[in-house]
Every structure is written in C-alpha cells, then in structure tokens.
Amino acid sequence: MKTIIRTSLLFCILAFGLAGCRSKQAPTxxxxxxxxxxxxxxxxxxxxxxxxxxQPVDFAVNGTATMVRxxxxxxxxxxxxxxxxxxxxxxxxxxxxxxxxxNWLQEPMGDRLKSRHLDFVTLQDAMLGNPKALxxxxxxxxxVERTGTKTAPEFRFETxxxxxxxxxxxxxxxxxxxxxxxxPATFAAPSAGSGYSKMTLKNATNLLGK
Numbered sequence: 001m002k003t004i005i006r007t008s009l010l011f012c013i014l015a016f017g018l019a020g021c022r023s024k025q026a027p028t029x030x031x032x033x034x035x036x037x038x039x040x041x042x043x044x045x046x047x048x049x050x051x052x053x054x055q056p057v058d059f060a061v062n063g064t065a066t067m068v069r070x071x072x073x074x075x076x077x078x079x080x081x082x083x084x085x086x087x088x089x090x091x092x093x094x095x096x097x098x099x100x101x102x103n104w105l106q107e108p109m110g111d112r113l114k115s116r117h118l119d120f121v122t123l124q125d126a127m128l129g130n131p132k133a134l135x136x137x138x139x140x141x142x143x144v145e146r147t148g149t150k151t152a153p154e155f156r157f158e159t160x161x162x163x164x165x166x167x168x169x170x171x172x173x174x175x176x177x178x179x180x181x182x183x184p185a186t187f188a189a190p191s192a193g194s195g196y197s198k199m200t201l202k203n204a205t206n207l208l209g210k
Contacts, residue, residue, distance in 0.1 A: 044068040044184040045128075047177045051077060055167040065172070066185040067124050074187045088187035091120045097190060104189075104196040105203070128174075129153040151175050 063077035072090040096105040125133035148154035152173040190196040
C-alpha cells in the first residue's frame with residue numbers, strides 16, 4: 001500500500017508538470033483535437049480518467065478531472081471505492097492530498113509557471129491532450145508516449161525517481177466529458193485539526209524514497 005500511495009503522489013506531481021520539456025510520440029497516433037473542436041468556448045469540463053501503473057507496482061485507479069478554464073484543475077482518484085488522493089492547481093498554488101497517510105503537500109504555482117513561460121490555460125490544454133501544450137509542460141526527464149484515438153488519448157509516462165522506475169499510463173475519453181456544467185466540482189483543503197501533515201515538494205520527494 002505504501003508503494004501505491006507513493007506512486008499516486010508521484011503521478012500527481014508529474015501531472016502538473018513541475019519540472020521542464022521533451023516528449024516522444026508514437027508515429028501512428030492520431031492528433032488529439034483541441035478542446036475547442038470538441039466543445040467550442042468551453043467554460044468548464046469534467047472528465048473521467050483512468051490511471052494505470054505497471055511499475056513499481058501493478059495497479060489501476062479511476063478518477064475524475066475537473067477544470068474551470070483559466071481558474072483551476074482538480075483531480076480526485078479512487079481505489080476500491082475510496083478516495084485516496086486529490087490534486088488541485090490554480091494560477092497561484094497547487095495542493096496534493098494523500099488521504100491514507102494524511103499527507104498534504106502545498107507549493108506556490110505562479111513562479112513555476114513564469115519560469116517555464118507558461119500560462120495556466122496551456123497547462124489545462126495539456127491535461128486535455130493538446131500535443132503542443134503537453135510538450136511544453138512535461139519535464140525533460142520524463143519520457144512520454146502518446147497513443148490511443150483522436151477523442152480517447154492515452155499517455156504513457158516513464159521516469160526514475162529515488163532509484164525507483166515508474167511506468168504510468170493515463171487515459172480519458174473526451175466523448176465522456178461533461179462540458180459547462182452548472183456546479184463543477186472543486187477542492188476543499190483539509191480543515192484545521194483534521195490530522196493532516198503539511199509538507200513541501202521537497203518533503204514529498206523524500207517521502208517517495210523511503
């Protein structure tokens with residue numbers, strides 16, 4: 001279970017592109033359509049996502065990604081019916097909550113985006129599978145292979161951290177997305193006295209190595 005939690009934490013860190021930029025693409029892949037092609041003038045979107053890990057442990061979790069254009073990205077992952085992780089980012093900060101161990105990571109976001117010359121909408125476009133945005137966001141230390149179909153892209157991430165090989169695939173289907181819903185899901189930070197240990201990205205990286 002600890003390895004699963006660590007891998008979930010690593011994936012959440014990777015998903016927000018927190019380091020800086022190369023990707024590789026399988027030659028037979030159909031290009032992913034821009035969000036505007038699927039839902040013109042989208043304001044928000046909710047998409048079921050599936051996360052599959054083959055290394056360092058074999059498991060899969062389902063979740064939901066919610067985005068409000070230019071405002072926030074929120075992801076919730078579940079395992080065996082229980083929510084195990086939440087990830088949230090807005091133009092100013094990002095938060096990752098790992099529920100089984102009651103760990104809460106919080107870091108500033110604005111300086112990271114500026115140092116990479118990225119705006120928040122580019123990060124959201126990457127989450128929707130836009131290949132140009134994905135190339136700008138994904139760290140150079142991570143190999144990314146894009147497969148799947150035009151409306152159901154799959155992205156395989158491979159990297160090493162703390163001597164641990166991590167092989168992760170995330171997939172979603174834009175045909176299952178709900179666009180411009182009235183009340184999109186949002187993040188609620190752990191309340192005071194809830195027993196969560198707050199940490200930085202550096203603390204979290206150290207946790208992965210334990």
